[in-house]
Amino acid sequence: MAVSQSSPHHVVLFPYMSKGHTIPLLRFARLLLRHRRVISDSDDGEVPSIFVTVFTTPKNQPFVSSFLSDVTSYTKIISLPFPENITGIPPGVESTDKLPSMSLYVPFTRATKSLQPLFEETLKNLPQVSFIVSDGFLWWTLESAAKFEIPRLAFYGMNSYATAIYSSVSVHQLFTKPETVISDTEPVIVPDFQWIRVKKCELDPVITDPNQSGPSFELFMDHILSTNKSHGVIRNSYYELESTFVDFKPRVNGGPKPWCVGPLCLVDSPKPEYDKPSWINWLDRKRVEGRPVLYVAFGTQAEISNEQLKEIAFGLEDSKVNFLWVTRKDVEEVIGEVGFEDRVRERGMIVRDWVDQWEILSHESVKVFLSHCGWNSAQESICAGIPLLAWPMMAEQPLNAKLVVEELKIGLRIETEDGSIKGFVIRDELSRKVKELMEGEMGKTARKNVEEYAEMAKEALAPGSGSSWKNLSTLLEELCKSRETNCVSKIVK
Numbered sequence: 001m002a003v004s005q006s007s008p009h010h011v012v013l014f015p016y017m018s019k020g021h022t023i024p025l026l027r028f029a030r031l032l033l034r035h036r037r038v039i040s041d042s043d044d045g046e047v048p049s050i051f052v053t054v055f056t057t058p059k060n061q062p063f064v065s066s067f068l069s070d071v072t073s074y075t076k077i078i079s080l081p082f083p084e085n086i087t088g089i090p091p092g093v094e095s096t097d098k099l100p101s102m103s104l105y106v107p108f109t110r111a112t113k114s115l116q117p118l119f120e121e122t123l124k125n126l127p128q129v130s131f132i133v134s135d136g137f138l139w140w141t142l143e144s145a146a147k148f149e150i151p152r153l154a155f156y157g158m159n160s161y162a163t164a165i166y167s168s169v170s171v172h173q174l175f176t177k178p179e180t181v182i183s184d185t186e187p188v189i190v191p192d193f194q195w196i197r198v199k200k201c202e203l204d205p206v207i208t209d210p211n212q213s214g215p216s217f218e219l220f221m222d223h224i225l226s227t228n229k230s231h232g233v234i235r236n237s238y239y240e241l242e243s244t245f246v247d248f249k250p251r252v253n254g255g256p257k258p259w260c261v262g263p264l265c266l267v268d269s270p271k272p273e274y275d276k277p278s279w280i281n282w283l284d285r286k287r288v289e290g291r292p293v294l295y296v297a298f299g300t301q302a303e304i305s306n307e308q309l310k311e312i313a314f315g316l317e318d319s320k321v322n323f324l325w326v327t328r329k330d331v332e333e334v335i336g337e338v339g340f341e342d343r344v345r346e347r348g349m350i351v352r353d354w355v356d357q358w359e360i361l362s363h364e365s366v367k368v369f370l371s372h373c374g375w376n377s378a379q380e381s382i383c384a385g386i387p388l389l390a391w392p393m394m395a396e397q398p399l400n401a402k403l404v405v406e407e408l409k410i411g412l413r414i415e416t417e418d419g420s421i422k423g424f425v426i427r428d429e430l431s432r433k434v435k436e437l438m439e440g441e442m443g444k445t446a447r448k449n450v451e452e453y454a455e456m457a458k459e460a461l462a463p464g465s466g467s468s469w470k471n472l473s474t475l476l477e478e479l480c481k482s483r484e485t486n487c488v489s490k491i492v493k
């Protein structure tokens with residue numbers, strides 16, 4: 001159905017240089033194109049009445065281009081050179097998954113500021129921009145947008161649950177009051193959500209460090225301050241999934257309005273006819289054999305020690321389930337046992353390539369996802385109706401795991417030996433929980449629950465009627481009016 005239109009929008013997107021942040025914003029580009037469709041005067045049927053410019057850097061450009069390869073008529077990609085000579089960062093590294101260690105996150109993120117002058121120079125020469133959506137980690141883009149009087153919306157990869165808990169813990173200084181001494185693993189009630197308990201180790205240290213100073217804290221504050229001055233926040237989630245937390249207002253005057261427009265994985269491009277990769281053929285074979293498969297993957301930034309990787313390998317072997325494991329490491333080299341892959345070959349496949357994770361999760365053979373609970377992975381699993389075995393490792397992942405296990409009841413949590421997030425997971429814990437979720441009663445309940453959320457996810461994006469669809473319509477109308485007012489006031493001046 002064609003929607004009534006005002007004049008076309010030109011939207012600028014600027015993703016942060018990390019796959020977990022870039023992928024959802026590129027999917028957002030796709031959603032914008034799908035959303036604003038008008039009947040063309042020619043015989044082309046419906047065409048988007050919007051065009052999108054994506055800013056990136058040279059080494060990230062191929063990934064961005066291939067993601068948007070079927071919508072090139074409505075998208076433009078501009079690369080700005082990434083700075084060189086940043087202490088600790090090897091030359092040519094322009095994405096967090098290529099960093100030797102995530103401890104370089106602060107200098108890497110700070111370095112993006114040197115893109116600002118050229119970004120502004122380029123903006124000056126672009127057709128009129130209706131609004132900019134840039135990653136919250138690119139705090140300086142607010143200043144650029146303000147110079148050109150363009151509304152800026154911040155995008156964070158986080159959901160409303162994690163955002164609400166972080167806000168509540170910060171506002172109430174749960175771990176930072178001078179007189180408070182709380183151990184890392186002691187559960188504490190979250191003031192605004194009396195039924196939720198968090199441990200200090202489940203939160204990012206910038207929230208719990210009583211000193212509230214240092215490079216990480218200063219960077220975090222820059223993100224928060226620029227977000228608070230933004231027009232709004234784009235959230236990759238949907239209202240029905242976490243309504244209590246979407247509605248939560250941490251302060252009297254609120255902050256920038258959050259707009260739930262997801263789940264963005266549902267706007268992924270349709271797969272062209274292609275030669276199936278070996279792992280999809282393997283999953284097809286498992287379907288024929290009637291063997292359910294556990295999918296194992298920990299996103300693009302997880303740092304797993306060799307000792308832990310070895311324990312995962314043996315835990316998977318002990319569980320006796322069929323598994324597809326995507327990992328960048330050479331498992332046999334790490335465990336020091338040539339023949340491991342051969343030994344498990346009939347039941348297990350290990351893949352070291354970049355895969356289309358959404359395609360894997362959508363495959364009929366996949367029944368459970370052992371995941372670090374990065375928000376994209378967790379939400380992709382929910383949308384595919386797959387229960388999660390949650391093993392959070394860093395950032396807001398522990399909170400995503402709590403959402404999955406405690407609120408939504410769509411999975412189980414892997415426990416470390418000492419109860420801390422960075423702690424060690426033994427093979428028995430892994431194989432026991434895998435079997436419980438793949439074969440036990442808990443698995444059945446989790447599956448039933450997650451299938452309901454998968455259904456709600458589809459409805460949220462239903463054209464015209466879905467909650468996320470309507471949110472984006474309202475936002476576009478609002479921004480359209482603000483652009484027109486802006487033009488009139490410029491003419492009057």
Ligand SMILES: O=c1ccn([C@@H]2O[C@H](COP(=O)(O)OP(=O)(O)O[C@H]3O[C@H](CO)[C@@H](O)[C@H](O)[C@H]3O)[C@@H](O)[C@H]2O)c(=O)[nH]1
Binds near residue numbers: 156395
């Ligand atoms: O071979 C691969 C590997 C990854 N992916 C995709 O890459 C994305 C990974 O994102 P996510 O699951 O969120 O993991 P991270 O890369 O770890 O994401 C970072 O960014 C997320 C969004 O802000 C946060 O929730 C995480 O904590 C943070 O680590 C997902 O869309 C995956 O489908 C693939 O398609 N193929």
